[in-house]
Amino acid sequence: MSIGISDEHLELAASLRKWAADLKGRELARAAEGDVGERFGRVWQAVRDMDVHAIAAPESAGGGGGTVLDQAVALEACAHELVPGGLLGAAIGSTLTGRPGRYGVQVRPGGAVWDGGTADEVLGPDGSFFVGEVRPEAGLDLGARHGRVVEPRAVEADERVRRTAITLAAAEAAGVARWCLSTAVEYAKVREQFGQRIGAFQAVKHLCAEMLETAEAVTAAAWDAASAADARDEDQWEFAAAVAHATCFDGAVEVAKACIQVLGGIGFTFEHDAHLYLRRALALRALVGDGDAAAERLTAAAVDGVRRRVHLDLEGRDGPIRDDVRATVERIAQLPEEQRRAAYVETGYLTPHWPAPYGLGADAVTQIVIDQELARSGLSRPDLVIAAWALPTILEHGTDAQRERFVKPSLLGDLVWCQLFSEPGAGSDLASLRTRASRVDGGWRLSGQKVWNSVAERADWGICLARTDPDAPKHRGISYFLVDMRNSPGIDVRPLREITGKALFNEVFLDDVFVPDEMVVGDVDDGWRLARTTLANERVAMAGSRLSTSTERAVELATAGVTPAQQVAVGHSIASSTVCSLLGVRATLRSLAGRGPGPESSVAKLLGVRNRQDGAELVVSLHGDDVLLDASDEVRRDVWEMLNTRCLSIAGGTTQILRNVAGERILGLPRQPRTVHR
Structure with a gap:
């Protein structure tokens, strides 16, 4: 799935992918290999004619008057077709200044100037315009001409410049990951070896399923960073951008490498397009800098109590029911605790998605409103455990x-x-x-x-x-x-x-x-x-702001002081846990938009298991050699949790089986023919 969820964003992405494909960016990138001169003028003219770079700039300045999320959707679509010639730098500059233009951007003092080799103007790390020579150079990314400042000057970095750059670069990373995933999967469906299509081999199927997991994580984090930018809450945007920084760029590189692995020898040739996407992914990662620094910022923010809080815009559809739901929840809250379960059942609020008389047959909006009001009142439903499967x-x-x-x-x-x-x-x-x-x-x-x-x-x-x-x-x-x-x-x-x-x-x-x-x-x-029964009216859940149990425990331990390496590890766990929640939010938004479930639920289980297991192991590692001694109850509980989470990748279908299912049912890869013994 793409960054966009709404009908408008899906239409925007589809039309721009078609437009971008006509530019033949991959052919232009090859033709410009090693040439530092202007080879992408025709592309820039097309970009300017469409105002693709200025979607988030105000209409009064000649821009599109859209949101940062609109711009991110466009960048993802164009990166899918590897549009060359400075689109990312122009989009960052136009978003920052509110004035459309062909910009280069230096995000880090002393660093490369993004798209500086094709820019008309250059923004410095402090957000001011740079006056001086920027020398274009042909580097790793054949479709871009970044630049070097001839006489660098000392300036203070502006956090808004950094966050905007990371947010929009993450959208490009999502587009790269999407192309690599679809290219690998389509090849695996048709390439034959040993008498069958290679997508039927479990090793290839699992590799493609892992690409899907990573691509969905990249997409969710990029979407959220852009959404947070539009919400104008600086702390929340900083947190979301740090999650994207820690997730998207390493993720895009991993998916690009896996694409070449699936393609095999043909993927290693210069003639195939796969290396162009690997080059773009590596270049994006180099431009934003080390993701470990973002992980450190996440740990510091989480220790200070910051968590990602995603607001679901119900577009007024909650209006007719909000007051009644709130009144019902308040009546339940006033009851003694031992009477609340019966009240949940009688009102249908225990299982609102089930049909009456056991539920409400509630649509997605009603389910979300009930969840919101229960959370507002500090109430939680009892767990049905196995009855949730039997009933x-x-x-x-x-x-x-x-x-x-x-x-x-x-x-x-x-x-x-x-x-x-x-x-x-x-x-x-x-x-x-x-x-x-x-x-x-x-x-x-x-x-x-x-x-x-x-x-x-x-x-x-x-x-x-x-x-x-x-x-x-x-x-x-x-x-x-x-x-x-x-x-x-x-x-x-x-x-x-x-x-x-x-x-x-x-x-x-x-x-x-x-x-x-x-x-x-x-x-x-x-x-x-x-x-294999699931009710036709699926459960829609509202994601909370808490991290997974083990990640929250790791943050708690980090408050007492940890080494720099441990701080980085905790930050990556925070990013992973946040992405798992974001996948749930995106699935909910898809339901609110009236569409069936996407791949997020399957991917969320796979990534969630990994996050819980890795997080529990991280917690134990933070205790050091205390785990070897007759430890405190606190340490014993953490060790028990680490050992117990090993079952998560087995229970309810092993991770390997679920990857087979994801490969076949989501990606459409062929089943492995069964051997019949006679």
Whole structure:
């Protein structure tokens, strides 16, 4: 997905990509190799005719009168087609001065002048115009002519110059990453080796999925920096720009390198365009400077209490419902805590996206307003745990009797659920499960072994997949059962001690357990489809301002003083955690715009797992050798969290399986042909 989310931004990006492609920037860049003279005059004339560089400049000065986000959308689209000749410098200068022009910009005192080799005017790091000679040089980026100040002068850097430059350069980095991702994926779909398309090989598929993760992170951070610039809150813009600095430029370089890796030998040739994008990504990173400095700034800001707070503009659509929602939430808040859960259920506020009478069938706007008002009142909903997986299936596929018996009591917390899906020989590959269900009078007898079952030791009911037709193909012949965990003879629940030393999971042995026909959900042999149920009216969540648990803990430890290297590490964790929240915000905005879910939710899980695991490990490293001793309760808790988070890349589908899914369902890469043994 591109930086733009609204219809207007999507249309702007599409039209500019088409316009930019006609400029044939990649051909011009090759033709200008090593030549420091003006080779991009035709491109600049086209840019000026379209005012692409001056979208954020006021109309009164001859600009487009748009926002910084509008300008970022345009830059991303043009970078996708590698428009040469100084567009980025012109956009930065026009945005800073409010006057359209062909600018070079020196962001760091003594550093290179961005696009100074093609500029009419040069802005210095202090925001003033530079008077003196700027010598153009042909460097790494064949599509740009940066410059060197012949007689540099000492000036103080202006933070607004730096932030504007990083914000708009991040948009270019997003465009580079997008082109590299799409180019690699399209090649992997058609290139054949060893008798099949290379995109079917898991190694290539995972590499492309990792490119998707990084490209989405780059895009989200670039979008947020531009959005924060428009909000005119300097602290928030500084924070968002630092996240973009720490995320976008290293990310674009990594995606560009991975693109060449997927392309193989053809990607290493000068004739292929891939190296031009790698050159642009490397040049952008060199221009903005080391991302570690941004990470240090993030740590300092977070220690001072700054967090990214993204405002969702509901465009007045909340007006008709806001007062009623606020009044309902205030009534709930006035109740004793032990009565609030029942009030959540009765009002539908516990699961507002579910259909009535268990929810409100709420649209995205209503869900967001409810979340906002709950947060304003300091309220949080109780966690449904496994019931959040079981009840949607019962709602959609169960009988009226099943819904009546199970849904409301579970919402009230009177019934606790566990999930009996995974097996020792069928973890992520649930279709290979071996637990069998044999038909008997009035129902079924279930026999088999389940594993990794949380809360099974105290569950009232379990949702269970079992094979009802052993002769059917593996994804068929499976049925979905509701198992009475307390009253059914033949169930043996055994605690399973994990690497933390505690037993949060269980093994469950089913020995001829009877399940009556009325406890089969949906049709017999249709359980695989049911297991993948999601309600048509998807949950829309409002992202909070808090970082992930481990990252917040790392910030807390940083307040007591850490080494410079540790401060950098904490800052990168802050950037990663913030990006995960931004992906959720973008998914919510997409829902508000009436579009289906994009890749953000899948990417958010993959990046979120990595952030939580890396963050927990970082926290332990901040304790140093205290973890080797009979440590305090505080240190023991942090060590337990680090060990416990190792399960996150396994539970709910391993990271590797999820990357297969992302590669095939989001990127459209081919499945690996199955080998049939005869």
